[in-house]
Amino acid sequence: IDVETFRGDVQLNGFVPSSEMKSEATRVARGVTGVKKVTNNLKVSEGDRSAGEVVDDAMITAKVKTALATDKTVAAHEVNVTTREGVVQLAGFVDNSEQKSQASEVARKVAGVKQVDNQLDVKQR
Numbered sequence: 001i002d003v004e005t006f007r008g009d010v011q012l013n014g015f016v017p018s019s020e021m022k023s024e025a026t027r028v029a030r031g032v033t034g035v036k037k038v039t040n041n042l043k044v045s046e047g048d049r050s051a052g053e054v055v056d057d058a059m060i061t062a063k064v065k066t067a068l069a070t071d072k073t074v075a076a077h078e079v080n081v082t083t084r085e086g087v088v089q090l091a092g093f094v095d096n097s098e099q100k101s102q103a104s105e106v107a108r109k110v111a112g113v114k115q116v117d118n119q120l121d122v123k124q125r
Contacts (some may be wrong), residue, residue, distance in 0.1 A: 001025055001042065001100045002080050006093040006123055008036035013091035013119060015045040015084040015097040041091055041119040045084050057083040064088055067110055079120065081107070086114035093123045 004011040010029050016022050022042045029038045061083045068076040075094060082089045088107050094100050100120045107116045 002082060002091060003029070006121075007031075008034055009121070010035050011041055011059065011091055011093075011119065011121065012036045013039065013041045013080060013089060014082045015089075016044050017044070017046055020042050039121070041089065041117075043084070043087075043089065043117070044078055053085065055114075057085065059095060060086065060088065060110065063110045064107045064113070067106045068103060071102060071106050074099050074106060079103055083113075086112060087117060088113050088115070089117040089119060091119045092121075093109045094120050095123055 001016065002013040004013065006094060010023050012029060016025070022040060022044055025042060026038055026040045029035060050113045061081050064081045065076065068074050068079055078092050078094050080091045090103050090107060100118065103120060104116050108112055
């Protein structure tokens with residue numbers, strides 16, 4: 001589970017094997033002092049994956065991160081990338097809606113990406 005925070009807002013991102021784990025993650029995050037809001041972007045993805053599938057997802061993640069790093073619009077250091085079965089989840093907090101949209105476009109163009117789940121939030125100043 002990847003956890004991102006900005007001014008008391010917490011994002012939970014990534015993939016978990018059960019809905020119970022997803023619910024428990026929200027409960028735990030809400031119990032932390034200073035947390036104002038919890039957004040649970042966790043996706044339930046049951047089933048075992050082969051070593052090859054895990055490696056493929058890791059390669060896609062690396063390619064998306066590289067593509068984001070070379071894009072001048074996106075603040076790549078603010079974007080977390082997780083991949084499961086070719087579905088790329090983008091998470092974190094970005095400065096504006098242009099960065100959010102561009103991150104999706106960049107990720108979609110990477111070979112092997114089946115779908116982009118853009119969970120980026122625009123920072124509220």
